[in-house]
Amino acid sequence: MELTRRHALAGAAAIATAPLLSAAPTKAAAPIADKQAPSYYRYKVGDIQVTVVSDGKNVFKLEDSFITNAKKDEVNAALVKAFMPPDMMTIHFAPLVINTGGKLVVIDTGNGAVSKANSKGANGLFADNFVAAGFDPKAVDLVVISHFHGDHVNGLLTADGAPAFPNAEVLVPATEWKFWMDDGEMSRAPAGRMQGLFKNNRNIFEAGLKKKVTPYEWGKEVAPGLLAVETVGHTPGHTSYVLSSGSGKVFIQSDVTNNPNPFATNPGWHAFFDQDGDVAEKTRRRVYDMVVAEKLQVQGFHYPFPGLGNVEKDGGGYRVVPAPWNPTI
Known part of the structure; x- marks a missing residue:
């Protein structure tokens, strides 16, 4: 319909007689949020339900010593290629909760309450x-530990030093237990980080848990559907897992790599926290060749949340393709 002159004049008059809008600033409909929602993500492996529970992340300045056999310029180039900021490194943490239907199982426990306070809530968030996510710490049947670094074991204790999962049996790799509980190994540990790890582990397992742990062997199920797999190098007893149910299967890699950028894309690079860099590299290549060949999905403790992905060969390294987010379980 055409706009007639009469309509135009009527509209102009209406505008002229309308009250002026208030000059006062408008208020937002809701306050700006200052934190994320609790971070957890669920998926199923056959009849077993997996809940990935974020412990947060650690962001720190990249030092020359962080990757022991690569130049900082090379590392920065890899970070920029992966759309990550140069001169900074981000490490993510994601313990798992496995509900088998008959058992509630926690795999690794995050950085713990002290780290939550020290990091001002950047990590140490697993307990919260x-x-x-709807779980009760008292309902946990088993806590399975992959290795004895602080970001995996510190969450075994609460802020006041009590067991965080009071009714759970704590399962640890037999080789890992033997190494860290050996007084001779502790006496030979280099000053600094290694001595600190021995002290921390003794505090957790001897003082906090009072040695109420059960060592387990590789090649055996430690929980229904959860097979322990040797993946040494990162530590002497470092362990990964294959979770199987029905036709479903996922490889839980623990710390075979840290953040896949740059450690999957550059599997030959050695991080300073790999206790034996050469062995860790051989393990990394062996494991990733296996998951590529068998087309196994991989759950990575240090992958960006929620850490479930698929791996493919990419030149001399590997590319991790994140699994699509599924709004249903």
Whole structure:
């Protein structure tokens, strides 16, 4: 319909007589949020339900010593290629909760309450997100530990030093237990980080848990559907897992790599926290060749959240393709 002169004049008059809008600033409909929602993500492997529970992340300045056999310029180039900022490194942490239907199983426990306070809530969030995901620490049957680094074992204790999962049996790799509980190994540990790890592990397992742990062997099920797999190098007893149910299967890699950028794309690079860099590299290549050949999905403790992905060969390295987010379980 054409706009007639009469309509135009009527509209102009209406505008002229309308009250002026208030000059006062408008208020937002809702306050700006200052934190994320609790971070957890669920998926199924056959009849077993997996809940990935974020423990947060650690962001720190990249030092020359972080990757022991690569130049900082090379590392920065790899970070930029992966759309990550240069001169900075981000490490993610994601323990798992496995509900087999008959057992509630936790795999690794995050950085713990002290780290939550020290990092001002950047990490050490596993306990909070665990409860937010609907779990009760008293209902956990088993806690399975992959290796004895602080970001995996510190969450075994609460802020006041009590067991975080009071009714759970704590399962640890037999080789890992033997190494860290050996007084001779502790006496030979280099000053600094290694001595600190021995002290921390003794505090957790001897003082906090009072040695109430059960060592397990590789090649055996440690929980229903959860097979322990030797993946040494990162530590002497470092362990990964194959979770199987029905036709479903996922490889839980623990610390075979840290953040896949740059450690999957450059599997020959050695991180300073790999206790034996050469062995860790051989393990990394062996494991990733296996998951590529068998087309196994991989759950990575240090992958960006929620850490489930698929791996493919990419030149001399590997590319991790994140699994699509599924809004249903």
